Amino acid sequence: MWMSSRAEGVPGSVFALMDAAKSRARARGLNVIDLSIGSSDQSPPEAVLNALRDATRDPLTYRYPLFSDTAPLREAAAAYLLRRFGVKVDSETEVLPLIGAQEGLAHLLLAVTDPGDTLLLPDPGYPPYLGAAAVAGLKTVPLPLLPECGFLPDLNALPEDLRPRALLLNYPNNPTSAVADAAFFAEATAWCRARGTLLIHDHPYAELTFGNYRAPSALEAGLSSVVELHSLSKTHHMGGFRVGFAAGDAGAIAALARVKGAVDFHPYLGIQRAATLALGLPEAVGRAGAAVFQARRDALVPALRDLGWEVQWPQASMYAWARVPDLSDSVAYAVRAAEECGVVVSPGRAFGKRGEGFVRFALVQPPEVLVEAARRLAGVDVGKARG
Ligand SMILES: Cc1ncc(COP(=O)(O)O)c(C=O)c1O
Known part of the structure; x- marks a missing residue:
């Protein structure tokens, strides 16, 4: 009743679907590797945190x-x-x-x-x-x-x-x-x-x-x-x-x-x-932060390619964009990957019609966890996901 047509026009998101799949994986006792959200897992530089802490003690900021x-x-x-x-x-x-x-x-x-x-x-x-x-x-x-x-x-x-x-x-x-x-x-x-x-x-x-x-x-x-x-x-x-x-x-x-x-x-x-x-x-501070994500790219992309995935080689950002092997339905694949092996990625369709056939890996875990994610994905039943 109170939803304006403007609010109604805001598209729903398939991320809710992925969240449900994640919960089902956890309920099954799987140790979930969540690579679905592009939120940095690094801390801001120490000097930045200190500036904020000091500011909270300065009444001029209130x-x-x-x-x-x-x-x-x-x-x-x-x-x-x-x-x-x-x-x-x-x-x-x-x-x-x-x-x-x-x-x-x-x-x-x-x-x-x-x-x-x-x-x-x-x-x-x-x-x-x-x-x-x-x-x-x-x-x-x-x-x-x-x-x-x-x-x-x-x-x-x-x-x-x-x-x-x-x-x-x-x-x-x-x-x-x-x-x-x-x-x-x-x-x-x-x-x-x-x-x-x-x-x-x-x-x-x-x-x-x-x-x-x-x-x-x-x-x-x-x-x-x-x-x-x-x-x-x-x-x-x-x-x-x-x-x-x-x-x-x-x-x-x-x-x-x-x-x-x-x-x-x-x-x-x-x-x-x-x-x-x-x-x-x-x-140099920014370069050091970026190098963390570069090392993750260097771990994940070759591991996926070894499995036969077609993956872009990122020069920037915190994502790897990969074509779903032998599949067209990215949502079915992503749900299957979450439920079967606890690896949560974002289905390409969440990003638009032309994202279909791809999934996005966010490089938000250390290199060894990303390699473990790739290893687990080798076991996903692609045939079932295709349906
Ligand atoms: C392309 C793009 N624009 C904007 C944002 C959000 O930026 P902010 O945190 O500054 O609102 C993101 C976050 O993932 C993003 O990927």
């Missing part, structure tokens, strides 16, 4: 944070963008703190679109994208990310007359772990500018990159008609802290600030201080 109180975090974000990507932003007008990238995206869509506008978004993609689009009353057009194109969209293959209000991209990508180079973003930005489209780049994995690979920023091609969403959830293992920032086109940032002004009061000042400190840490 009041509502106003926009002017966010200046240190905005300035730290601007300094990070300049240092890391060579991108210059005005910390007053082109940066805004967020309560995480997910909050930022939902409010950005409300801020820059009108109901009925079109949003072009990746398929497969991070599931909350569809919910945020539904809340904003948008018409969604899926942008296929195909293995044969390295999971990058072919914008030139889209209808010539398509003029979406916004294009949403995310590289390093969840769930496929694909990466995009600066030339790709330059092309995507030009495509958007030619159509009056806002490019929204969701960039929470910016620093979760492996070896010599460094992810570019979409803002390197200029700020006009581009907004990038940054998060400290993955890069600094601060998912529970709920903090990030948006940067880019001053008009879009002003619209976002207007909507958020009706909704929230910025993150708690203690969290802002912790995030400000985190963004100023030497690059």
Whole structure:
């Protein structure tokens, strides 16, 4: 009775199904290896925790944070963008703190679109994208990310007359772990500018990159008609802290600030201080955190390949995206894997129609546990899952 059509439009999730399968595995006494959720199992840097602890003892942090109180975090974000990507932003007008990238995206869509506008978004993609689009009353057009194109969209293959209000991209990508180079973003930005489209780049994995690979920023091609969403959830293992920032086109940032002004009061000042400190840490700290996930990739991917799985070799992110062996139904496989051997992965279908046939492994366990997961998967009855 109280469900609005907006709320009703938010799609349900197959993660509830996986949760039930996980419970059944536990009920059977299986020691569950949960690789389904992309939440870092690492701790934030010690200095960040200390900054937060100290802030809780400072009464100045107890009041509502106003926009002017966010200046240190905005300035730290601007300094990070300049240092890391060579991108210059005005910390007053082109940066805004967020309560995480997910909050930022939902409010950005409300801020820059009108109901009925079109949003072009990746398929497969991070599931909350569809919910945020539904809340904003948008018409969604899926942008296929195909293995044969390295999971990058072919914008030139889209209808010539398509003029979406916004294009949403995310590289390093969840769930496929694909990466995009600066030339790709330059092309995507030009495509958007030619159509009056806002490019929204969701960039929470910016620093979760492996070896010599460094992810570019979409803002390197200029700020006009581009907004990038940054998060400290993955890069600094601060998912529970709920903090990030948006940067880019001053008009879009002003619209976002207007909507958020009706909704929230910025993150708690203690969290802002912790995030400000985190963004100023030497690059080596982030590299050490990323190396943990790289070592896990190096353990899991060869173990799956030894079993005959076709798996992407991730250069970034915290996922391995694997084609389900000899199967089309990713949900049936994932349920079977959870129930039979206690290995919980995310079925590709949870990420969109084009995720079907794949499963996503989150690299959230130590290397030896990932190898054990692969070993257990060798025993899953694929024939039964196919049905
Ligand atoms: C692509 C993508 N965007 C956004 C988020 C959420 O980021 P935050 O914690 O900053 O809201 C995630 C988390 O998994 C993600 O994978």
